[in-house]
Amino acid sequence: MEPWATSDQVWQGALIFSRIGAVLLMLPGVGESYVSPRIRLSLALVVSLALWPVIAGALPALPATVGGMAGWIIREVIVGLMIGALLRSFLTALATAGEIVALQTTLAFAQTANPMQVQPGSTIGAFLMLLGTTMIFATNTHHLFIAGLVGSYELIRPVGPLLTGDFASLAIRTVGDAFMLGVQLSAPLLVFALIFNLASGLVGRVMPSFQVFFAAAPLSILLGLSVFALSLGVVGTVFIDRYRALANVFVGGAGG
Template sequence: MESYATAGQVWAAGLIFARIGALLMVIPGVGEQSVPPRVRLGFALLFALMLYPVLAPSMPPVPGTVGSLAAQVIKEILIGLVIGTVLRLFLASLATAGEVVSLQTTLSIAQTANPGQAQPTATLATFLGLLGLVLIMTTDLHHMFISAMVRSYALFPVIKPLPVADSAQLAIRTVGDSFALGIQLAAPVLVFSLVFNIATGLVGRIMPQFPVFFVASPIMVLLGLSIFALSLGAVGLVWVDRYRQLADIFV
């Protein structure tokens, strides 16, 4: 390698590749399970080569022992996984909203293969998950991912230890916020379901001979999906705004 690059240059590029590669393995879009690992590693190598001129001055020298070398590589991989996982965890808000809407409209039994997961999920949850990826790409949120890669070296310097407690706190807060946002996004259907169920319960109480189940089920599906469709634009706008706020933490 000395004919092409010095040991320090190879070491610096390797550290950059370790963090960027781990991040791209789990980040939304490129990190989907439907994307072949070789493609993701190819993207990571390309990004590492592009970012090397910018980040090389902040890279430490080659450590003197194998143990120190392995510890720094593992730390860089963990930092990349933390950033990518936090950005991916917020996608669970759309999956939560889809699951809630499916339960309220009695469509939870309808399962569809989710390209982002290893098992099928509710059709509406799969739809909202794909919608989230489309919104990320069409609103240029994925440009913030590249900025987060560079900014991460200011937030998590290579020469400093990994802030485990802060990273865990950020992950816990992201999970809680994503679940709360999922319930908020499904609120129109939840309110309709509550009112509709109370109304059908009163009808069944007043007229015991009335076939409430056979009449209420198709109306529930029709009106529930109609309300979901009408609120879909607002759902997308609110989710993109909240996701941009999350990405601003790393940018």
């Protein structure tokens, strides 16, 4: 290696850093607000240097004008933000499941700071979001992110057209699948709440003088959390399988 970099090498490094830095800005775990920006920028720089020999051949040549350079940089940043937003949006499945569980266990009013969403949310929703992020790193799913970065240069080539229509369709389908998955993950609590509320209403009709609410409220919390705890393993397994399938969409580009 030479002790200096040519203009073409600096240009290639800037393009790679633009896309990878934008992706890491949105990735679960790495792109959270509580992670220091210096750590994220350092990680983006290291990953860019590591992937440089692999994807340098797919990059366009150095433009002759400053406007052309700015256009390419902005394009790569937009592509990176689109990919990162797609991977992050699937985490809304756990947020949806947490809100539904909180509603069914009468714990929706117990709001807490959710570090994954930078806004208050239900305690169960915050717990599931943290669980999902932990599962991503515990199962080495974050390794798929690195492979997906390489695959993204096959799916969305820098010298090719920006497929905004295809991405919009994929984003809409991903958000819809995430919402459906959230409802499916909370299905045990929905079934429990239906049976429990029907039983409480039946007791209230049979025994009008009995204070059903005072007996049903603590039982709803106790039994609901018990059902939630029993189904937690299945929730984590199903979510991480679906999330790995989404990440493999970009990894497939590397394999192709």
